[in-house]
Amino acid sequence: MRLAGKVAIITGGAGGIGFAAAETFAREGAKVAIADYDTGVGEAKVSELQNKNFEVAFLQVDVSDRNSVDTMVQRVLDYFGDIDILVNNAGITRDAMLSKMSVDDFQKVLDVNLSGVFHCTQAVLPTLVAKGSGRIINTSSVSGVYGNIGQTNYAATKAGVVGMTKTWAKELGRKGITVNAVAPGFIATGMTAKVPEKVLEQMKKMVPLGSLGEPADIANAYLFLASNEAKYVNGTTLHVDGGIMM
DSSP, rough: OTTTTOEEEEEEETSSSHHHHHHHHTTOEEEEEEEEOOOOOOOOHHHHHHHTTEEEEEEEEOOOOHHHHHHHHHHHHHSSOOOOOOEEOOOOOOOOTTOOHHHHHHHHHHIIIIHHHHHHHHHHHHHHHTTTTTTEEEETHHHHHHTTTTTTHHHHHHHHHHHHHHHHHHHGGGGGHHHHHHEEOBBBBBHHHHOHHHHHHHHHSSSOOSSSSSSHHHHHHHHHHGGGGTTTTOEEEEEESSSTTT
């Protein structure tokens, strides 16, 4: 098992990609802290994994609130005794054309998708630095690379995640900590389930493979970057998009 004995925090761990990652990491031997805002869904998902004899725990967190993040990280340390891996997977959308996007919707997406990554990473850093090792995996998006109509806020945050990833990789590599990002393309999740069928068909046509990806495709990318197989991978953004960014 590639993550035997490791402790991982996965933010947004109760959602589609996050839960797929939590199950994948647990199957590979990790102790997993599913950190999510939605207590009801999070506790149900943890029970599902505990019924499979996986070592997991649910921790409620608002990643946009630093006090909430600090409390969550301390609870992980109290419960599991260590932290080895952080997957900054939590994210939201509040789509609208620039002319119609509210200041509140713009700021909320920045607070969760960008500030949340900063808060969680800085909060786990003392533990990783003290042990001289660790894996930080951030979630970007193809929208952060090529932009997307109606996603001024989302695209800005996902581009910012790439910038932070590269900066932290340079700062933390000498401390034994790798920092990488994954940029998903069009993935079949709760977000895409709300997209009209006609739009979904147009999205599929943009993908050379001709289909949407599955949450497991992203979870497997997280797993690779968290594993020892990626010990010399640092500062990269791994595109998992069916070839959109070729």
